[in-house]
Amino acid sequence: MVKILAILTLRNEAAFLLEWLAHHRAAGITDFLVFSNDCQDGTDAMLNRLDEMGLVTHVRNDGPYGKGGIQFTAYKLAEKHPLMEAADWVMTLDVDEFVNIHCGTHRITDLISALPEATAITLTWRLFGNAGIVRYADTPVTDTFLRAAPVVMHWPWRAAMFKTLYRNDGTYTKLGVHRPRQPDPARVGQARWFDGEGxxxxxxxxxxxxxxxxxxxxxxxxxxxxxxxxAMESYVLKAARGRAVHSDHMLDLDYWVERNFNTDMDRSIQALSQPMQAELEWLKSDPDLSRLHDEAVAWRKTRFMELMLEEPYRALFGRLLTTPPSRPVSQDAARFLTQFANLGRQARRD
Structure with missing residues (x-):
């Protein structure tokens, strides 16, 4: 059996964890190495239970943290973990990212089979917008948010960022947020990278x-x-938590506007809806997981009410309510922007 390892870092996201895990088990990921830090919503307790059930390996990441911050400290721990050594393929993911395979039976092994010579395969983000949803509800993310950016985007470049599924054959020796790092000079010359189009x-x-x-x-x-x-309520909680890599930087409207594209309907991920739902129902049949999930949902609702008593978060929520969906930039406008980006890079070189 091909061993596919997903590495995940979490804080206060227990309300979303079971769906994420159910989907990726259905998609064919075999092993999950999950790091938690500073959780108030029971994420760490949920991970402990999942670890007891043999479904994930949970490692607490309580610090101290290196200069790369919480996420890179976790990755350094992962690099030395036995699961990393045993994996055939590796991918670092976040809980708001869902692998969506369009070939074969929609499993990751189908993608690997379609690109048998690949050392690494890039899975480009498709940004799913807020679609005007204000209130957080305990419903699957993949059933709730169905509107996305167009297939072809000309700007911003962040809309084309990817995560990398890569062969764990020694070509790369360090984990990264978006791609493996520190290539072996003796091997990287033979590395072959393919994109999501093949x-x-x-x-x-x-x-x-x-x-x-x-x-x-x-x-x-x-x-x-x-x-x-x-949902807008969830975004307020995300803003309070801070950015994934720079956790001391509060999110604001810049992050929102660069991601809130809703022009296209995309239901393709629901090709795995039945096996995902079966996995999710099985997970929630465990009394401890079910209780921890419900407690996490209640925590999110309480936490939102607490944050709304503070002016920065109340102001942010008001801005979200008044900001329309983002408009994709035309090709001509993108070229205008890109020429200045290129000029800026050239000026820095000079």
């Missing part, structure tokens, strides 16, 4: 790129559904 990528992807070429489709074989916003 196209072989040029050499710069083997050593440095973190986003796909924009202005084209990148999703024919696979995409990564990115539910970065959620």
């Amino acid at each position: 196209r072989e990528l040029d050499r710069k992807f083997a050593t440095g790129r973190v986003f796909s070429n924009y202005g084209q489709s990148n999703y024919a074989l696979a995409q990564l559904n990115h539910y970065a916003l959620g």
